[in-house]
Amino acid sequence: MSILLALAAAAQAPAAKPLTPSEIVAQAPAAAWSEVSPDDLLVIDYQGGARTIIELAPAFAPVHVANIRALAAAGYWRGSSIYRVQDNYVTQWGVNEGGPPIPATVVKKPPAEYDRAVRGLTIRPLGYSDAYAPRVGHAQGWPFAWNPATGRGNLTHCYGMVGVGRDMAPDTGMGGELYAVIGHAPRHLDRNIALVGRVVEGMEQMSALPRGTEALGIYKAGTVARLIANIRLASALPAAERPRFQVMKTDSATFSAYVRARANRRDAFFNIPAGGVDLCNAPVPVRRTPAPSSSR
Amino acid sequence: MSILLALAAAAQAPAAKPLTPSEIVAQAPAAAWSEVSPDDLLVIDYQGGARTIIELAPAFAPVHVANIRALAAAGYWRGSSIYRVQDNYVTQWGVNEGGPPIPATVVKKPPAEYDRAVRGLTIRPLGYSDAYAPRVGHAQGWPFAWNPATGRGNLTHCYGMVGVGRDMAPDTGMGGELYAVIGHAPRHLDRNIALVGRVVEGMEQMSALPRGTEALGIYKAGTVARLIANIRLASALPAAERPRFQVMKTDSATFSAYVRARANRRDAFFNIPAGGVDLCNAPVPVRRTPAPSSSR
Incomplete structure (x- = not known):
């Protein structure tokens, strides 16, 4: 019937x-x-006027994100630069060497926030298979991989995702150097590095830069890809000037x-x-x- | 023992x-x-001196590759341009409108060489799962996906792969407009378009260009991303000047x-x-x- x-x-x-x-x-x-909170929007202003805006992911790397907010509040990145652009891999920026004093509230050696417990997250399984993880899908607006056997999961290195540059283990990087993925997803970095957000606007300001000529796409000493005027949270801008973004649930x-x-x-x-x-x-x-x- | x-x-x-x-x-x-045959190397010389070199894949799209060789021999692309750069997707070049006469040997409506029989290919299964195809691996030096049930397979849209721009079906494009993948693999294009090769050198000449500002990353009318001096096969260059490449078996x-x-x-x-x-x-x-x- x-x-x-x-x-x-x-x-x-x-x-x-x-x-x-x-x-x-x-x-x-x-x-x-x-709606994205203005405390979760990181606004990169380049010298010359262009802009890149990043959404932070405090639910996945809370200590690293708190560090980044503290660095932004202190004007830590004023006059820093993009100094690494490696084709089909990453663009990296921040304070590479030297730089201003690190604010006292910054945790110098954050914990390895490379993954987290799945518990507490609302996850939509993708429904298609993955070469890297037993399960993949989206957790509260973010690409996510997890293992039901361990109950732990991680953000994934998709195009435009932003992570914290680090040296060798066990250093996780304090947040002063950040990178964005500009090529095919380097998913082998998953669970090896702290992902803290994604580019939501102005991606081409990072992806279309000339590639660095030294090893790993580092720019030749004394040169940079792009000078950064300042990096601030949207919440630090006058209310009328704040960029506002929405992410699909x-x-x-x-x-x-x-x-x-x-x-x-x-x-x-x-x-x-x-x-x-x-x-x-x-x-x-x-x-x-x-x-x-x-x-x- | x-x-x-x-x-x-x-x-x-x-x-x-x-x-x-x-x-x-x-x-x-x-x-x-x-060793790659000099008939399978397509050399793009840009005005100003930079170069991009592409390896052609005649085993997978023989009619399209024959067209491309004929177009190169006729100097068809002399004075053409890169006119489309879409972030996280493709850079496209060639003769967009008008252009010189198409050589008589070019097949104007090539068959849909979007896939081919698996038979006759030496394939190494990757051994890891894939969201797009029942099987993936490498066939005679190329990334390849196939379906054992149909016995057919296809090259895949990985970073740096080169395909033939086309209009709506059933037109497959005659080869005068080509594109290279400059972002995360757009595998949904697999089996919908003819892949004819991959960039083997000078990828950054295509990936680091300013993105086009019009729909689909097309450059504004009257502007181009880059002017092309000429595109030739390596076999058309004097022997001493031919670039030579090897691909891992x-x-x-x-x-x-x-x-x-x-x-x-x-x-x-x-x-x-x-x-x-x-x-x-x-x-x-x-x-x-x-x-x-x-x-x-």
């Missing part, structure tokens, strides 16, 4: 053309978005529809939908917070 | 430190390398050791080896052909 009814309904309405991923994002209801029905559409592209260009998508090829949608009149 | 002998041997020699991927490549014997023991080392990084920096690697994070090693005295 219900089958017949469904068939009758289908006969009346022509089959809806499946939405593309960008159509799903454009039509997402306001309830599918989550990864436990929303809209996000599930988005992932399914990424895995089964049916835009006119595609002849054969893949039937799957890898974790880093389903980036979590982020947008500038719309003005009240245009939000739904 | 053999166990005791092995233990005795182990007691005499200290346990060898596992080689890193780059050490394995540096120490690879000459027999692990395969993917059915060699050296390549297997390399993949295992990529999957289990034990360099001093790494605390936790991943235990796996994804297809596009195990790029096939390529090198300039060493001078006879230094080859082993």
Whole structure:
């Protein structure tokens, strides 16, 4: 009976053309978005005026993120630079050598926040396999891998993710040097380094730089890729000047529809939908917070 | 008995430190390398002197590759440009509109060389799972995905892979417009477009360009990312000026050791080896052909 009814309904309405991923994002209801706290937005102002904005991930690396906030508040990065750009790998910036005094509140040797307990997180499994981890998906807006056997999981090194540069173990880096992924996801770094956020705007200011000519893409001594005027939290800017962002809730029905559409592209260009998508090829949608009149 | 002998041997020699991927490549014997034919090297000379070199893949897209060779021989790309750079996606170049006459030998509507029969290929399974295909690995030097149920497989959209720009189906593109992947592997393009090669040198000439500001990273009308002086096959250059490259044989023991080392990084920096690697994070090693005295 219900089958017949469904068939009758289908006969009346022509089959809806499946939405593309960008159509799903454009039509997402306001309830599918989550506002980013201005304490979680790190604003990099370059000399010359361009800007890169990073969302911090305090739920995954709280000590490192607290360090970064303290460094920003102290103006630690004023006059620092991007000094490393390695093709298909990372762009790295901050205070490489010397630099101003480190604020007293900064934990010089933070714990290895390379993973955390899964407990307490809301996770949406991706539903497709992964070469690196038994399980992958999205945890509270972030790409995440975990192991049910250990109950622990970690943020993953997808394009645009930001981590803390470090020396050899057991040093985890105090947060004064940061990097962003600018190539194919170097997932072998997962669980070996503290990821603290992702670029949400101005990625091209880091990805389109000339590659450094020395080992590991380091710039030749005395040269830099880009001078940094200052790095501040959005909360330190005057209220009217704060950039505002929203991240799609990864436990929303809209996000599930988005992932399914990424895995089964049916835009006119595609002849054969893949039937799957890898974790880093389903980036979590982020947008500038719309003005009240245009939000739904 | 053999166990005791092995233990005795182990007691005499200290346990060898596992080689890193780059050490394995540096120490690879000459027999692990395969010389690329000068007919399979496409040399892009930019105005101003920089160069990008691409290895063609005639075993996977023979008609498209024949077209590209014919276009190069005719000087079709002289004075063309890079006109599209989309962040975390592709850089595209060639003759976008207008341009010189297309040589008569070029097949204007090539067949959809998006996949091919697996039969006849020497394939090394990667050994780790993939979100896009039932099986992945390397076929005669190339990243490859296949389906045992259909007996067909395809090159995969890894970083640096080169494909033929096309319009909507069933047009496959005749080869006059090409693109290279400059971001996280857009594997959803697999089986939807003809891959014809990979960048083997000068990748940064394509990946570090300013991103185009129009839709899809297209450059604003009247502007280009880079002017192309000419594109020729290495075989069309005077013998003494031909660049020579070697690709690691993917059915060699050296390549297997390399993949295992990529999957289990034990360099001093790494605390936790991943235990796996994804297809596009195990790029096939390529090198300039060493001078006879230094080859082993």
